[in-house]
Amino acid sequence: MEATTPAISVAGGRFLIVGGASLVGSTTADLLLERGAAEVMVLDNFAFGSPAVVAHLERNPRARLVRGDVMRLPQLLAASEGMDGVLHLAAAMSISMDADPWTGLDVNIRGVQNVIEACRANRVRKLVFASSNAVYGYGPGVAGDLVEATPFHSLGAPSGAVIYGASKIIGEQLCRDAHRRHGQDYVVLRYSTVYGERQHYRAANALYIIETLDRVRQGLRPRVVGDGSETKHFLYVGDAARANLAAFAAAATDVAVNVSGPAPVTTLELVRMVTRLAGSDLAPEHVEPPAGRVRLTSGGAFRIDHSAAEKAIGWRPEVAMEEGLARLIRWRDEQTGQDGAQDAGLDAGRGGA
Template identity: 75%
Template sequence: MTSTQRTASLAIPGGRFLIVGGASLVGSTTADLLLAQGAAEVVILDNFSFGARETIAHLEGNPRVRIETADITRLPQLLRAIRNVDGVIHLAAMMTISMDRDPEVGLEVNIDGVRNVIAACCANGVKKLVFASSNAVYGYGPGVAGELVETTPFHSAGAPPAAVLYGASKIIGEQLCRDAFRRYGLDYVILRYSTVYGERQHYRAANALYIIETHDRLKQGLAPRVLGDGSETKHFVYVGDVARANALALAAPASDVAVNLSGPAPVTTLELVNLVAEVAGIPIAPEHVAPEPGKVRLTTGGAFRIAHEEAERVIGWKPEVTMREGIRRLIAWREGSKALAAE
């Protein structure tokens, strides 16, 4: 029997699920979806060092939602929080910008934290773990080109240390999942996210900054900035599509697999900046600038595509929201939030 033939599916209606790092862009959207699909309980676990109470404010008071303040580097806290749940979605991680600022804490969270989550899942008899990995497992620089599939190796030449550490930590997290499957029979699905964007967007993702910093400058009447000639390829995936993938990974019979999540098509930085200006209705031409010294920048070696066909085969997922529509929703949310704050 192959791993994709294992019976590892969970029914969302009536199920109990815990989202580690749930007070986040992806976590809050996934919680909304699981509740809409009939989950009996959704536990949101966060230490609120990066997650924000405002992100999950609309869920407070919901009788099917439990909010747990806990730290994934503290195993006893996880052991208590993960009791009586069927499935766990592990989202909590230090991203590249945070890894640049504090690599020691970043490695503790991204490696020891994953190990603790797995240990708590095994101790509490959790039926399935969904682990949020990243396309950073393929690396950065000249080696990243062409079609990136689930077996593409890691490239690190020329990448900043924080980016390499982040990508390597995700590789280790994936291998910890594989080890737990072999040792203890913990079913899991790894989802390798592209850069996630959408409503409740934050400023911590290096690539997502292209979107929100561009919008910020346009609103200030300033020309948006494009690094170099703007030909670098970026891959984004809309947060609603990611939430749907998380739910499908729980419900699918697949286990012991890793699949890519990416949007319908790649985009260059110049195309992205122009698209944000067009959707925002602020036609200010971009200015081409050199990279800021000391600022973390994730470079690519040329045109590439992150293939997501395996995700459709394994969990029945493919992206539905185009970049234009996703940016339209993000800008509408940002402007709506500001309008409400001004009232």
């Protein structure tokens, strides 16, 4: 591979978003087009993503929607030809990993390798890979400041969640190996739980937000699992999209950084915040974990440090949790008419960012 600068100008650039019919993918596509990208191609097989969230892109002459699958290398080779940057979002998340780990491992490991091979073969200048703070694991060992060197913890965590986190670690290492062997430039972004407009029902922690809103809109008391003291860390989707663009534009390569929201929140704080922003004073009820569902236990208080992202790609979060939730609720109410009815496009799959 020829030596080139890892920095890519968004304006005038050509970008492929793999798994782009998703919360993060659709928002990133919008931002790339707003910032002057010459072409944005969204590739998705729509098994996890929803056509509804990218339907508006069909009206933009600089956007292309392509049906394709990360398990089909020829499709990735065709889609990535001539692209400056590739954003890889397609993934099975913890809920779908718990339901079908074999398929999840195929998508999260073989799928990543296929995307890397397509980038290498077509001399794509930079790959941005969406990883997760799941690489730090779950349970009592997850506490304090989580930085990029924090090890993986799995004691007592649900097997589906552990398999998901381990698959993201392997995906990161495949990127690292491609850089070592072939000089393929990349940046790994370890997302916190992403929320915002176009919210779906597929991320285990994000369910606290959307299910609370659904119950409140139906006049039911919101539910808090346990005592509500567990820490969660969320990232507004607009901030996630900015991080993706910053990773392309920065000179950084061969690096993995946390991309997290401004501050952590407890489950009880989150449920109360959603309830209040929805205009309700219903008191939450504390319940036991529902049987048969993946529940991600963080253990004690923790904070996901994003200072390395500011140094490497010049990014920091801008949207506070309360503001992001207010935007989500406004959007949700527009979709449902405030009657709690689910829009057909909100839950069309089981995974993806």
